[in-house]
Amino acid sequence: MGDSIRLKRVAALIQEEIGTMIVMGIVKDPRISHMVSVTSVTVSKDINYAKIYISSFENPHRVEKTVEALNHASGFIQNRLGKRLKTRNTPKLSFFPDHSIENGVRMTHILEELNS
Secondary structure, X not given: XXXXXXXXXXXXXXXXXXXXXXXXXXXXXXXXXXXXXEEEEEEOOOOOEEEEEEEEOOOHHHHHHHHHHHHHOHHHHHHHHHHHXXXXXXXXXXXXXXXXXXXXXXHHHXXXXXXX
8 A cells, every 4th residue: 555655656756857857948859849748657666667658739740759859868867857756766767658638639529520
């Protein structure tokens, strides 16, 4: 029980810190859009790995480029994150696109078409 609470706290801190790094422009890569958000983070039980899901209202191609750039900068981000986390290990970061917003908008349009 205590382990799951700890994992949730670590995931929330990772989500907040990476979101701040993106918005503040700390990761200096022109492929990274500042209009993306970190939608969720899953951390392995041993806190050695973290999957970070990125989403945006922008063009899906732009999100893919941002994810690619974030994966390229994952070592830098992991180093910065290690200074903020109070854990023995800093998790290895992997970034993935989250298409849930995109899918939700598409479903809303389909439902609106069915209602009219």
